[in-house]
Every structure is written in structure tokens, then in C-alpha cells.
Amino acid sequence: MKKIWLIPAVVLCALLSYTAFAPSRELSPRAQPPSFGAQSSVLAVHALDGGLALTPPMGWYPWNIFGEEPQNEKLIKEIVDALVSTGLKEAGYAFVGPDEGICFYRQADGRLTTNLERYPGGLRGLGDYIHQKGLKYALYTDAGTLTCSTAMPGTKDHEFEDMRQFAEWRADYIKIDWCNTEGQDIVKTYTTLHEAQHAAGRPVVHSLCSWGEGYPWQWAAAVGHLWRTTSDICGPGQADWSQAMKMAWANEKLSAFAGPGHWNDPDMMIAGMPGMSESQDRSFFSLWCMMAAPLIAGNDLRSMSKATIETLTNLEAIGVDQDPLGIQGKIVWTDGTISLWAGKPLFDGSRAILVFNQGRHPAQKRVAWSEIGVDAAAACYVRNVWTHETSGPLTGGVTVSVAPVDVAMLRVSAKNDFPLPPIIVADSYLVSLRATGATPQMLTGAITITNKGSAELPPWKVGDGLPAWLSVTVKKNGKIQTFINTISTAGLKKGLYHAVVRADNTELVSGKPMSALYYDVDLELTRDVSGKLR
Numbered sequence: 455m456k457k458i459w460l461i462p463a464v465v466l467c468a469l470l471s472y473t474a475f476a477p478s479r480e481l482s483p484r485a486q487p488p489s490f491g492a493q494s495s496v497l498a499v500h501a502l503d504g505g506l507a508l509t510p511p512m513g514w515y516p517w518n519i520f521g522e523e524p525q526n527e528k529l530i531k532e533i534v535d536a537l538v539s540t541g542l543k544e545a546g547y548a549f550v551g552p553d554e555g556i557c558f559y560r561q562a563d564g565r566l567t568t569n570l571e572r573y574p575g576g577l578r579g580l581g582d583y584i585h586q587k588g589l590k591y592a593l594y595t596d597a598g599t600l601t602c603s604t605a606m607p608g609t610k611d612h613e614f615e616d617m618r619q620f621a622e623w624r625a626d627y628i629k630i631d632w633c634n635t636e637g638q639d640i641v642k643t644y645t646t647l648h649e650a651q652h653a654a655g656r657p658v659v660h661s662l663c664s665w666g667e668g669y670p671w672q673w674a675a676a677v678g679h680l681w682r683t684t685s686d687i688c689g690p691g692q693a694d695w696s697q698a699m700k701m702a703w704a705n706e707k708l709s710a711f712a713g714p715g716h717w718n719d720p721d722m723m724i725a726g727m728p729g730m731s732e733s734q735d736r737s738f739f740s741l742w743c744m745m746a747a748p749l750i751a752g753n754d755l756r757s758m759s760k761a762t763i764e765t766l767t768n769l770e771a772i773g774v775d776q777d778p779l780g781i782q783g784k785i786v787w788t789d790g791t792i793s794l795w796a797g798k799p800l801f802d803g804s805r806a807i808l809v810f811n812q813g814r815h816p817a818q819k820r821v822a823w824s825e826i827g828v829d830a831a832a833a834c835y836v837r838n839v840w841t842h843e844t845s846g847p848l849t850g851g852v853t854v855s856v857a858p859v860d861v862a863m864l865r866v867s868a869k870n871d872f873p874l875p876p877i878i879v880a881d882s883y884l885v886s887l888r889a890t891g892a893t894p895q896m897l898t899g900a901i902t903i904t905n906k907g908s909a910e911l912p913p914w915k916v917g918d919g920l921p922a923w924l925s926v927t928v929k930k931n932g933k934i935q936t937f938i939n940t941i942s943t944a945g946l947k948k949g950l951y952h953a954v955v956r957a958d959n960t961e962l963v964s965g966k967p968m969s970a971l972y973y974d975v976d977l978e979l980t981r982d983v984s985g986k987l988r
């Protein structure tokens with residue numbers, strides 16, 4: 455449903471690893487984190503200012519399945535449509551856009567310009583398409599002189615103008631790679647890029663991509679929202695299970711460094727890619743959810759099996775990833791074949807645990823409450839996140855059977871109630887209004903925000919600082935909240951007007967802030983409007 459309505463009474467006219475370094479793509483022993491159990495030494499978490507990415511970003515990026523060559527506007531739009539039609543959007547996946555898809559050139563005057571052969575509607579046009587679908591726009595660049603394939607210019611010595619251009623294209627998420635950066639200081643470079651993003655004035659999720667080089671977990675929370683901890687998880691087109699397991703084990707050791715607004719990123723997902731079985735998909739997805747990893751799908755969404763869709767949209771698993779406490783789970787026991795992942799308390803007082811069997815034979819594992827931080831005498835209910843069954847109350851622990859290369863992912867709680875944290879879905883992130891008259895008008899456009907979780911959310915609070923021509927009210931109807939944007943054209947000159955609306959909310963059970971909600975409002979006036987509204 456379109457989100458722009460007319461209100462006849464008032465509207466005269468509503469046209470209104472710590473691992474590797476990209477070149478070798480190998481695990482590197484020299485990039486060990488200094489102290490696995492240490493608390494994060496990060497002093498400042500800039501992300502909290504903008505309220506962005508307070509839970510791990512969810513979305514889709516092209517690199518894992520496509521690599522560079524087939525990326526173009528048609529492909530990205532098809533993927534955007536598939537995000538909607540397959541239900542992934544309804545499960546919370548939001549950030550989408552081209553990766554190293556030869557999207558732009560640098561002109562002689564130094565400015566970036568869209569590669570119109572591949573993106574004939576322009577990069578701003580692609581952003582509008584994505585926003586109108588209720589999704590968020592992700593773009594890619596590099597901190598060096600050129601991107602990794604050398605097909606696109608990097609931001610070196612153009613940081614401020616490039617981030618301004620990304621803001622003009624209306625990017626909400628920028629992944630910044632670390633190729634062709636010889637001689638550059640990594641902390642200084644990403645700090646400059648962060649300052650450039652701030653100066654550009656558009657709230658943007660900053661995804662650092664140095665594959666663990668420079669130990670970003672030690673410092674990047676002050677300048678970004680997520681950082682790659684590992685080398686690429688696969689070459690384009692084909693999943694690499696053993697590489698993915700190395701990534702998981704490397705990333706697991708960094709759990710102390712992750713939290714709301716600052717995440718370890720073990721790379722885009724391989725679930726649903728060629729080479730993956732159904733149980734590998736489930737295991738992989740469970741590991742990423744237990745690690746509070748960004749859930750950036752990397753498969754071809756236009757041709758997914760029903761099983762892959764069910765895996766990627768399992769809200770009970772996604773709820774573990776998107777938990778408002780933002781704690782990264784870790785391995786608390788392993789015999790080399792079977793591992794027990796825990797250390798992930800959830801917002802409602804329950805705990806997520808994962809038993810992962812990497813062996814070739816079925817396995818049984820007794821999980822004692824004492825192993826997962828629960829009082830040994832406690833009577834607990836156990837929710838199986840994949841079978842959607844609850845058992846209990848059980849005292850002492852639970853015994854689970856796990857098929858080869860499969861998982862048992864559970865929530866353990868004193869209550870027989872397993873609420874889902876809020877999962878936010880928008881019908882649009884863009885309100886576009888146009889007025890042609892010379893007399894004052896009131897125009898109205900609405901966007902609808904739905905909470906797919908089971909936990910209640912109070913009404914969103916709209917931030918201060920809206921321009922005088924715009925006012926926003928929020929109406930709540932259960933899980934659905936409608937933002938009504940009312941525009942008065944009185945006294946405005948002919949031209950284009952733009953505002954970014956911010957709204958904030960708090961998850962009531964945990965008392966934790968929700969990621970801030972941002973959307974764009976565009977107003978076009980084709981004539982000067984004089985006088986006052988009657």
C-alpha cells in the first residue's frame with residue numbers, strides 16, 4: 455500500500471582476527487587479538503550519539519554470490535523486490551545496495567558521479583527506489599586510492615567530498631574497504647572518514663572493512679558501527695564451509711568487544727549459497743545469531759529454496775541476534791567436534807544457548823545449568839528455536855541430541871514465555887510531496903512502522919529540529935505505528951525542500967534504547983506560495 459494520502463478537508467492539492475588481509479585471503483597468525491577475555495578498551499562509542507545500529511544491522515549485500523561483474527541497477531532492484539516478496543524484509547532485513555559494483559567514477563573536478571551505464575536511474579534514483587520499498591540504502595567504497603578490484607575510485611584525499619556525495623545519494627550505510635591503502639594509518643584514515651560522515655550531516659551506519667587488519671575491535675567503536683574481523687568468507691559464487699568455520703572461531707574470541715552500536719562482523723552470510731546443505735544453513739545462521747553478528751545475507755534472493763527462506767526468516771533465531779542487550783555469545787565448552795555456545799543473556803532474563811555438532815555422527819550433549827550460568831537447582835523451561843517447541847520445567851540441565859553438522863539452538867528461562875524483541879519493519883522510508891498551487895496548502899504523507907516482535911513498544915518520539923514547514927505526529931494502533939507528516943506550504947518559495955526525521959524509542963522490558971528510526975521527507979513546490987493558510 456502506498457503511504458501518501460490526501461486529507462480532503464485541508465488539502466487543496468496533494469501532488470504533493472583477527473585474521474587475514476585481503477590480498478592473501480589467508481588466516482594470518484600475526485593478527486591475534488591481544489587478550490581474548492579482556493573487556494573492550496574502547497572509551498567512546500560514537501554510534502550511541504546517532505542511535506544507529508543498536509542491534510546488529512540486517513540486510514543483503516551482493517559480493518558473496520555475485521562478485522563485481524553482474525552488479526547493476528536491474529539486478530539490485532530485482533534483489534530489492536525479492537527482499538520484499540520472499541518475506542525477508544518482514545523479518546527485519548533492511549540494508550541493501552551495490553557492493554563493488556562499479557557504481558561511480560571520479561570526474562575531472564574531483565566529484566563522484568554515477569556510472570550511468572550500469573545505473574541509468576542514477577545512484578540517488580536507486581536510493582529512492584530502495585527507500586520507497588521500506589528498505590535502507592547501502593553503498594560501498596574504499597579508504598585507499600582505489601577499491602579492491604581497482605575498478606572504482608577510493609576516498610583517499612577526497613574523504614569529505616565523497617561522504618557529501620554519498621549523503622546526496624542518500625546512503626544510510628557505507629561499507630568502507632581497506633584495499634590500496636599503502637602507507638596510510640588505519641586509525642587516522644577511518645577517523646577522518648567518520649568526521650567526513652558527520653560533516654556530511656546524514657546519519658549513516660559506518661561499516662569498516664579491514665578484515666581484522668589494525669585490530670579494529672580495539673578502537674573502531676569510536677568511529678564506526680561494525681568492523682570486519684576476518685578475511686572474505688568465500689570467493690564470489692560458492693560457499694566455503696571450512697573457511698566460514700575459521701571465521702566463526704576467529705570472531706568468537708572477540709566477544710568482549712561487541713555491543714550495541716559496535717559490532718564484530720565475521721562477514722556476510724553464506725546461508726543459501728551453492729555448496730550449503732539445509733543443516734549447514736541452519737548451523738551457520740545459528741552461529742551468526744549467537745555471535746550477535748550483522749545478518750547481511752549474501753545469497754541470490756531471487757532463487758531461494760523454501761528451506762532457505764524459512765531459515766533466514768526464523769524470527770525466533772533473529773530475535774536472539776537482535777536482542778536489545780546486544781551481547782555476543784561465545785564457546786563455553788568444546789571437545790573439538792561438539793561445542794556449547796552460551797554467555798548470551800537476553801532482554802527478558804532468558805538465555806540463548808547453542809549446541810553445535812561438527813562431526814559426522816549424531817551426538818548427545820548434556821548441558822548442565824551450571825555451565826550456562828544458571829542456578830543448578832533452578833527449574834527452567836527450554837524453548838527450541840528451530841522446532842518451536844517448549845519443554846520443562848527441567849532442573850539441573852537439559853540433554854540434547856544433535857544430528858551431524860547441525861545445531862540445537864535453545865532459550866532457557868524461568869518462565870514459560872519466550873517473547874521476541876522488537877523487530878522493526880517500515881512500509882516506506884521516504885515521504886514525497888509536491889504542490890503546484892500558489893495558494894497555501896496543507897499536504898499530508900504517512901509512513902507505517904510495524905513491530906514484528908512480541909514485546910510492546912510505546913509510541914515513537916519524534917526528535918526536535920524539524921523545519922518550520924513540517925510537523926509529525928505518531929498514532930499507535932497495537933504493533934503498528936503511523937507517522938503522519940503534515941506540511942504547510944504557506945510562505946515557501948518555489949524549490950525543493952528536504953528533511954530527515956528522527957524518532958526514538960525504548961524497549962520496555964530491558965529499558966534499552968531502540969535504534970533510532972530515520973526517514974526522508976521531500977517537498978517540491980513548483981511556484982512561490984504567498985500568504986497564510988486560512
Ligand code: GLA
Pocket residue numbers: 476517553554601602603631663665685686
Ligand atoms: C573486499 C571485501 C569484500 C568485497 C570486496 C569487493 O574483499 O572484503 O567484502 O567488498 O572487497 O572487491
